[in-house]
Amino acid sequence: MGNRLTEALDFHGRALLLRAERQKVLAGNIANADTPRFAARDFDFKAALAEATGSPAAGGPARPGAAPVSVAQTHAGHLRGTGGGTGGPGRVDATALRYRVAEQPTLDGNSVDLDRERANFADNAVRYEAGLRFINGSVRTLLSAIRGE
Amino acid sequence: MMKVFSISGSAVSAQSQRLNVVASNIANAESVAGPDGQSYRARQVVFQSMPTPDGGAGVRVASVIEDSAAPKRVYEPGHPMADAEGYLTQSNVNVVEEMVNMMSASRSYQNNVEVMNTARQLLLKTLQMGQS
Numbered sequence: 001m002g003n004r005l006t007e008a009l010d011f012h013g014r015a016l017l018l019r020a021e022r023q024k025v026l027a028g029n030i031a032n033a034d035t036p037r038f039a040a041r042d043f044d045f046k047a048a049l050a051e052a053t054g055s056p057a058a059g060g061p062a063r064p065g066a067a068p069v070s071v072a073q074t075h076a077g078h079l080r081g082t083g084g085g086t087g088g089p090g091r092v093d094a095t096a097l098r099y100r101v102a103e104q105p106t107l108d109g110n111s112v113d114l115d116r117e118r119a120n121f122a123d124n125a126v127r128y129e130a131g132l133r134f135i136n137g138s139v140r141t142l143l144s145a146i147r148g149e
Numbered sequence: 150m151m152k153v154f155s156i157s158g159s160a161v162s163a164q165s166q167r168l169n170v171v172a173s174n175i176a177n178a179e180s181v182a183g184p185d186g187q188s189y190r191a192r193q194v195v196f197q198s199m200p201t202p203d204g205g206a207g208v209r210v211a212s213v214i215e216d217s218a219a220p221k222r223v224y225e226p227g228h229p230m231a232d233a234e235g236y237l238t239q240s241n242v243n244v245v246e247e248m249v250n251m252m253s254a255s256r257s258y259q260n261n262v263e264v265m266n267t268a269r270q271l272l273l274k275t276l277q278m279g280q281s
Binding site for chain 2: 001016020021023024025027028029030031032033034035036038042099114120121122125128132135136139
Protein backbone atom coordinates (compact mmCIF):
# COMPACT_ATOMS: atom_id res chain seq x y z
CA MET A 1 0.00 0.00 0.00
CA GLY A 2 2.72 2.37 1.04
CA ASN A 3 4.59 1.38 -2.08
CA ARG A 4 1.70 2.54 -4.27
CA LEU A 5 1.61 5.83 -2.45
CA THR A 6 5.23 6.65 -3.05
CA GLU A 7 5.67 5.02 -6.44
CA ALA A 8 6.16 8.29 -8.32
CA LEU A 9 8.46 9.59 -5.60
CA ASP A 10 10.56 6.46 -5.87
CA PHE A 11 11.03 6.83 -9.60
CA HIS A 12 12.08 10.45 -9.41
CA GLY A 13 14.30 9.69 -6.44
CA ARG A 14 16.21 7.12 -8.45
CA ALA A 15 16.42 9.45 -11.43
CA LEU A 16 17.81 12.13 -9.10
CA LEU A 17 20.50 9.79 -7.80
CA LEU A 18 21.55 9.00 -11.36
CA ARG A 19 21.61 12.71 -12.23
CA ALA A 20 23.86 13.36 -9.24
CA GLU A 21 26.11 10.53 -10.37
CA ARG A 22 26.31 11.94 -13.89
CA GLN A 23 27.03 15.39 -12.48
CA LYS A 24 30.02 13.89 -10.71
CA VAL A 25 31.30 12.19 -13.86
CA LEU A 26 30.96 15.41 -15.86
CA ALA A 27 32.71 17.37 -13.12
CA GLY A 28 35.55 14.87 -13.42
CA ASN A 29 35.76 15.50 -17.14
CA ILE A 30 35.90 19.26 -16.64
CA ALA A 31 38.48 18.86 -13.88
CA ASN A 32 40.70 16.85 -16.21
CA ALA A 33 40.41 19.20 -19.18
CA ASP A 34 44.20 19.74 -19.10
CA THR A 35 45.34 16.27 -18.12
CA PRO A 36 47.37 14.54 -20.84
CA ARG A 37 45.94 11.26 -22.15
CA PHE A 38 42.73 11.61 -20.15
CA ALA A 39 39.68 10.09 -21.86
CA ALA A 40 36.38 11.88 -21.27
CA ARG A 41 33.72 9.59 -19.81
CA ASP A 42 29.97 9.52 -19.56
CA PHE A 43 27.22 6.94 -19.23
CA ASP A 44 24.03 6.26 -21.10
CA PHE A 45 21.50 7.92 -18.83
CA LYS A 46 18.47 6.34 -20.47
CA ALA A 47 19.84 2.83 -20.15
CA ALA A 48 21.03 3.45 -16.59
CA LEU A 49 17.62 4.76 -15.56
CA ALA A 50 15.85 1.84 -17.20
CA GLU A 51 18.15 -0.49 -15.31
CA ALA A 52 17.70 1.35 -12.02
CA THR A 53 13.92 1.34 -12.22
CA GLY A 54 13.69 -2.16 -13.62
CA SER A 55 11.61 -1.13 -16.60
CA PRO A 56 12.66 -1.71 -20.22
CA ALA A 57 11.52 1.75 -21.25
CA ALA A 58 12.54 4.50 -18.87
CA GLY A 59 9.69 6.93 -18.42
CA GLY A 60 7.07 5.24 -16.30
CA PRO A 61 6.99 4.76 -12.56
CA ALA A 62 9.11 2.02 -11.06
CA ARG A 63 7.83 -1.52 -10.97
CA PRO A 64 7.56 -2.81 -7.42
CA GLY A 65 10.47 -5.00 -6.44
CA ALA A 66 12.79 -3.69 -9.13
CA ALA A 67 16.18 -5.36 -9.21
CA PRO A 68 19.07 -3.19 -8.01
CA VAL A 69 21.81 -2.25 -10.43
CA SER A 70 24.89 -4.42 -10.28
CA VAL A 71 27.58 -5.10 -12.81
CA ALA A 72 29.13 -8.55 -12.96
CA GLN A 73 32.81 -8.72 -11.95
CA THR A 74 34.20 -11.47 -14.13
CA HIS A 75 37.83 -10.65 -13.40
CA ALA A 76 39.68 -9.90 -10.21
CA GLY A 77 41.10 -6.73 -11.75
CA HIS A 78 37.69 -5.20 -12.47
CA LEU A 79 36.85 -2.00 -10.66
CA ARG A 80 34.53 -2.43 -7.74
CA GLY A 81 32.33 0.53 -8.59
CA THR A 82 29.75 2.38 -6.53
CA GLY A 83 27.68 -0.46 -5.25
CA GLY A 84 30.64 -2.45 -3.97
CA GLY A 85 29.00 -5.64 -5.18
CA THR A 86 25.71 -4.98 -3.43
CA GLY A 87 24.74 -2.26 -5.91
CA GLY A 88 22.13 -0.04 -4.31
CA PRO A 89 19.25 1.00 -6.53
CA GLY A 90 19.83 3.97 -8.72
CA ARG A 91 23.62 3.85 -8.44
CA VAL A 92 25.67 3.46 -11.54
CA ASP A 93 28.75 1.31 -11.55
CA ALA A 94 32.09 2.74 -12.57
CA THR A 95 32.49 -0.05 -15.10
CA ALA A 96 29.33 1.14 -16.86
CA LEU A 97 31.11 4.33 -17.86
CA ARG A 98 31.87 4.71 -21.54
CA TYR A 99 34.58 6.78 -23.15
CA ARG A 100 33.45 9.69 -25.23
CA VAL A 101 34.51 9.78 -28.87
CA ALA A 102 36.67 12.87 -29.37
CA GLU A 103 35.50 15.25 -32.07
CA GLN A 104 38.90 16.83 -32.50
CA PRO A 105 42.02 14.85 -31.68
CA THR A 106 44.56 16.64 -29.51
CA LEU A 107 48.31 16.38 -29.37
CA ASP A 108 48.37 15.31 -25.73
CA GLY A 109 45.74 12.59 -26.20
CA ASN A 110 43.15 14.34 -24.05
CA SER A 111 39.62 13.77 -25.36
CA VAL A 112 37.74 16.33 -23.24
CA ASP A 113 35.73 18.77 -25.34
CA LEU A 114 35.25 21.52 -22.78
CA ASP A 115 32.35 23.21 -24.59
CA ARG A 116 30.49 19.95 -24.87
CA GLU A 117 31.16 19.03 -21.26
CA ARG A 118 29.97 22.39 -20.01
CA ALA A 119 26.81 22.10 -22.09
CA ASN A 120 26.21 18.62 -20.72
CA PHE A 121 26.89 19.82 -17.20
CA ALA A 122 24.40 22.69 -17.51
CA ASP A 123 21.82 20.38 -19.10
CA ASN A 124 22.25 17.83 -16.34
CA ALA A 125 21.94 20.53 -13.67
CA VAL A 126 18.65 21.74 -15.13
CA ARG A 127 17.30 18.20 -15.32
CA TYR A 128 18.39 17.54 -11.75
CA GLU A 129 16.43 20.59 -10.66
CA ALA A 130 13.45 19.45 -12.72
CA GLY A 131 13.58 16.13 -10.88
CA LEU A 132 13.61 18.01 -7.58
CA ARG A 133 10.53 19.96 -8.62
CA PHE A 134 8.73 16.78 -9.59
CA ILE A 135 9.44 15.37 -6.15
CA ASN A 136 8.34 18.57 -4.46
CA GLY A 137 5.13 18.50 -6.51
CA SER A 138 4.43 14.90 -5.54
CA VAL A 139 5.06 15.68 -1.89
CA ARG A 140 2.72 18.64 -2.05
CA THR A 141 0.03 16.52 -3.70
CA LEU A 142 0.39 13.82 -1.06
CA LEU A 143 0.30 16.36 1.76
CA SER A 144 -2.82 18.03 0.48
CA ALA A 145 -4.48 14.63 0.11
CA ILE A 146 -3.50 13.73 3.68
CA ARG A 147 -4.67 17.02 5.14
CA GLY A 148 -7.87 16.95 3.09
CA GLU A 149 -7.64 20.65 2.33
CA MET B 150 26.94 15.27 -5.44
CA MET B 151 29.27 15.96 -2.51
CA LYS B 152 32.02 14.30 -4.53
CA VAL B 153 31.78 17.11 -7.08
CA PHE B 154 33.41 19.41 -4.55
CA SER B 155 36.39 17.16 -4.00
CA ILE B 156 36.80 16.58 -7.75
CA SER B 157 36.56 20.24 -8.70
CA GLY B 158 38.50 21.19 -5.60
CA SER B 159 41.40 18.99 -6.67
CA ALA B 160 41.30 20.60 -10.12
CA VAL B 161 41.25 24.12 -8.68
CA SER B 162 44.20 23.28 -6.45
CA ALA B 163 46.13 21.75 -9.36
CA GLN B 164 45.43 24.74 -11.59
CA SER B 165 46.51 27.17 -8.90
CA GLN B 166 49.75 25.25 -8.53
CA ARG B 167 50.18 25.59 -12.30
CA LEU B 168 49.61 29.34 -11.94
CA ASN B 169 52.25 29.44 -9.20
CA VAL B 170 54.76 27.75 -11.45
CA VAL B 171 53.91 30.14 -14.29
CA ALA B 172 54.42 33.08 -11.95
CA SER B 173 57.79 31.71 -10.91
CA ASN B 174 58.79 31.23 -14.56
CA ILE B 175 57.74 34.70 -15.65
CA ALA B 176 59.41 36.28 -12.64
CA ASN B 177 62.66 34.57 -13.59
CA ALA B 178 62.39 35.15 -17.34
CA GLU B 179 65.30 37.58 -17.28
CA SER B 180 67.35 35.97 -14.51
CA VAL B 181 70.99 35.53 -15.38
CA ALA B 182 73.21 32.65 -14.38
CA GLY B 183 74.95 32.92 -11.03
CA PRO B 184 78.66 32.35 -10.42
CA ASP B 185 78.14 28.57 -10.85
CA GLY B 186 76.99 29.11 -14.44
CA GLN B 187 73.59 27.51 -13.78
CA SER B 188 70.69 29.64 -14.91
CA TYR B 189 67.06 29.30 -13.87
CA ARG B 190 65.24 26.55 -15.76
CA ALA B 191 61.58 26.86 -16.64
CA ARG B 192 59.38 24.55 -14.58
CA GLN B 193 56.27 22.80 -15.82
CA VAL B 194 53.64 20.89 -13.84
CA VAL B 195 52.55 17.44 -14.98
CA PHE B 196 48.87 16.74 -14.42
CA GLN B 197 47.65 13.27 -13.68
CA SER B 198 44.13 11.96 -13.38
CA MET B 199 43.31 10.74 -9.87
CA PRO B 200 40.39 8.30 -9.94
CA THR B 201 38.12 8.29 -6.91
CA PRO B 202 36.91 4.84 -5.80
CA ASP B 203 33.37 5.47 -7.05
CA GLY B 204 34.03 6.34 -10.68
CA GLY B 205 34.85 10.04 -10.45
CA ALA B 206 38.13 11.49 -11.61
CA GLY B 207 39.99 14.22 -9.80
CA VAL B 208 43.30 15.65 -10.89
CA ARG B 209 46.62 16.10 -9.15
CA VAL B 210 50.04 17.44 -9.94
CA ALA B 211 52.13 14.32 -10.41
CA SER B 212 55.43 16.15 -10.64
CA VAL B 213 57.08 19.44 -11.51
CA ILE B 214 59.62 18.99 -14.27
CA GLU B 215 62.37 21.32 -15.38
CA ASP B 216 62.53 22.35 -19.01
CA SER B 217 65.64 20.89 -20.62
CA ALA B 218 65.89 23.53 -23.37
CA ALA B 219 69.19 25.32 -23.70
CA PRO B 220 69.47 28.62 -21.79
CA LYS B 221 69.28 31.90 -23.70
CA ARG B 222 72.61 33.52 -24.60
CA VAL B 223 72.57 37.28 -24.94
CA TYR B 224 75.51 39.41 -26.10
CA GLU B 225 75.97 42.08 -23.48
CA PRO B 226 79.66 42.77 -22.90
CA GLY B 227 79.04 45.59 -20.41
CA HIS B 228 77.13 43.38 -17.99
CA PRO B 229 79.01 42.41 -14.81
CA MET B 230 77.93 38.78 -15.16
CA ALA B 231 78.99 38.45 -18.80
CA ASP B 232 81.54 35.76 -19.62
CA ALA B 233 84.90 36.22 -21.39
CA GLU B 234 83.24 36.45 -24.82
CA GLY B 235 80.78 39.05 -23.59
CA TYR B 236 77.79 36.70 -23.49
CA LEU B 237 75.22 36.57 -20.72
CA THR B 238 73.49 33.27 -19.86
CA GLN B 239 69.82 33.77 -19.10
CA SER B 240 67.02 31.40 -18.10
CA ASN B 241 65.33 29.27 -20.76
CA VAL B 242 61.84 30.64 -20.03
CA ASN B 243 59.71 31.29 -23.11
CA VAL B 244 57.55 34.21 -21.96
CA VAL B 245 54.95 33.81 -24.71
CA GLU B 246 54.44 30.16 -23.82
CA GLU B 247 54.11 31.08 -20.18
CA MET B 248 51.47 33.70 -20.91
CA VAL B 249 49.44 31.14 -22.86
CA ASN B 250 49.90 28.72 -19.99
CA MET B 251 48.66 31.33 -17.56
CA MET B 252 45.52 32.07 -19.56
CA SER B 253 44.75 28.39 -19.95
CA ALA B 254 45.21 27.81 -16.21
CA SER B 255 43.00 30.73 -15.23
CA ARG B 256 40.24 29.60 -17.61
CA SER B 257 40.32 26.09 -16.24
CA TYR B 258 40.28 27.48 -12.72
CA GLN B 259 37.17 29.51 -13.53
CA ASN B 260 35.46 26.53 -15.13
CA ASN B 261 35.95 24.42 -12.06
CA VAL B 262 34.78 27.16 -9.73
CA GLU B 263 31.64 27.41 -11.84
CA VAL B 264 31.11 23.68 -11.54
CA MET B 265 31.35 23.97 -7.76
CA ASN B 266 28.88 26.86 -7.70
CA THR B 267 26.37 24.88 -9.73
CA ALA B 268 26.78 21.85 -7.48
CA ARG B 269 26.34 24.07 -4.43
CA GLN B 270 23.09 25.51 -5.74
CA LEU B 271 21.73 22.07 -6.57
CA LEU B 272 22.68 20.76 -3.13
CA LEU B 273 21.02 23.69 -1.40
CA LYS B 274 17.85 23.02 -3.37
CA THR B 275 18.09 19.33 -2.51
CA LEU B 276 18.26 20.25 1.16
CA GLN B 277 14.93 22.03 0.80
CA MET B 278 13.30 19.02 -0.83
CA GLY B 279 9.78 18.38 0.42
CA GLN B 280 9.49 21.73 2.18
CA SER B 281 7.14 24.53 1.19
